[in-house]
Amino acid sequence: MKNTTVAMITAVAAVTRIMENTSENPGVCGFVTRNITLENVVTSVTSYDPAPCGLYGNYPASQPVLIFILVIMTAWSLFGNGCLLYLVFTEKNMREAGNIFLCALALADMAQILVYAPPTVYNLVHGEILGEGWCRVQAFLMKFLPVLSVYLQTSLWICRFIYIAFPLDYASIMTKRRLAVAMAACLLIALVTPVVGLARVGTVQSWTVDEYPGAVDIAQPISLMLSCLSGGAEVDSMMALISVGLTISFITACLIYKVAWDSGKNQEKLTGIAKDQLKHKLAAAKTLGIIFGVQLITWLPSTINTFLWKTGVIAPNKGVIAADIFFIVTMTSTFLVFANSKNIYRRALTSMYYNIRKIIQWVGEIEIIPLVMLRMRRPESNSRPDPVRNPIQPIIEYETTV
Known part of the structure; x- marks a missing residue:
């Protein structure tokens, strides 16, 4: 009982410190203080309520629009990725070794949208989350799936570079064993953030008040529009891993464009198979460029907002509202790439x-x-x-x- 009392007092001290540090910004919301009696001792306990925070908390009338957007996002993501998986499994010309990363990426994107959108719709309808248990499960998955998605796309970029730069040696380089090792590496890298969090504190943290050294674990999202995310060292490690993956993708993209550009300069000298390969190289470079551009555009706003929020450039309440909007923008990367791939829809529906x-x-x-x-x-x-x-x-x- 004494340990419980000490933990509660520590939590109150942590939250109080945050509120004191941000007293000039009344936008810090969601903290609810109530008195409880433990062994004839009255103690004030502060908990967090995400309902009055963020976009929905400040603009409740936007609920139908937000729900409609989330439903459309879910349907589009499942349909687009489903069409892609259908083509890979039914068309022989799509059964190429590197497409294993494409299938895994589609499954990861579908998992991301299912972990985020339907629970968020529930949050908006009921004004509360599904529960603390689900919050911790969601926190684990939302630390795992984004990193997995980034490194699967990085692996796909590397496969396409080998295909474009070394077309004759592609089959010998991309063996089943190497593909299995690469897939296992992606899974292990994605597990780094949640496993490190489990090893550090012994539980899946959903949101950590990292401004206080005691690191208060709050099993609530910051707002009803945000998924339960990690805080403190976990979110920093996740952002670092994502940054490394995007950097590798950017370097590989530059190499692909260089190879395609060099081949385009000599296209007048190419004949037969080499000329046909050039068309595939240019088409692949264009497609991958669109994918990378979409991912960069959808991920950058959320990353910049998080940095400005942590450094105190923007007020907490405005930061939460911006985080709600930019998190939706980030999740559009799970389906937005198919907007320019009408051929996938046409081929899948025709088949x-x-x-x-x-x-x-x-x-x-x-x-x-x-x-x-x-x-x-x-x-x-x-x-x-x-x-x-x-x-x-x-x-x-x-x-x-x-």
Whole structure:
């Protein structure tokens, strides 16, 4: 009991210090203080309520619009990534070794949007989160999935560079063993942040008041529009890993464009297969450039806002509102790239249409077979015609023969 009392007093001290440090900015919201009695000792305990904070807390009338946006984001992400997975698994020309990273990236993007959007819709409808247990699960996944997504895309960039720079050696370089090692490396790197957090404090932290050395663990999101995220050293390590992954992607992108540019200069001298390969190189460079540009545009605003918020350049309340908006922008990276890939939609829907049509025809043929066999059977000459067995013969004729 004494340890519990000490922990509560420590939490109160941490939150009080934050409120004192930001007293000039009344935008610090969500802290609720109440008195509790422990062993005849009255103690003030401060907890955090995310409902009055952020975009929804300041503008409750925006709830229907926010829910509509989240539903559209979820549907678009699932549809776009689903079409991509369908093409990879059904078309032979898409079963290329490096596309294993593309499939894993699509699955990671779908997982991100499902972990974020549906629970956020619940938060907006009910004015509270699903619970502290879910908050910690979400905090773990939101530390794992973004890093995994970045490094899967980095691996995809490296695969495309090998394909463009060394097309003849691509099959020998991209062996199944190397692909498995690369995939395992992506998973291990993504696990660094949550596993380090577990090893450091022994639990999955959702939000840490890192301004205080005691690091108060609050199992609540900062606002109802934000997912439960990590704080303190965990979020710093996550941002560092993401920055390293994006830097590697940027360097690889520059190398790809250099190879494509050098090949384009000599396109007049190219003939046959080399000329066809140049078209694929330029198309691949353009596609990857769009992917990288979309990711950079969607991730930068949130990163800049976090930096300005931590350094005290912007007020906490404004920082939370901006974080709500920019976090939605960040999540659009899970589907926005498909906006310029109409060919994926067209090919997937066309293939689905013809496959469904074949299934319907196949089922129809199965239903027709018994009817054909029934009509092919002839009644015996000495037996009376049976109206049940021979539906073609009218019942009236059967009655007159009697």
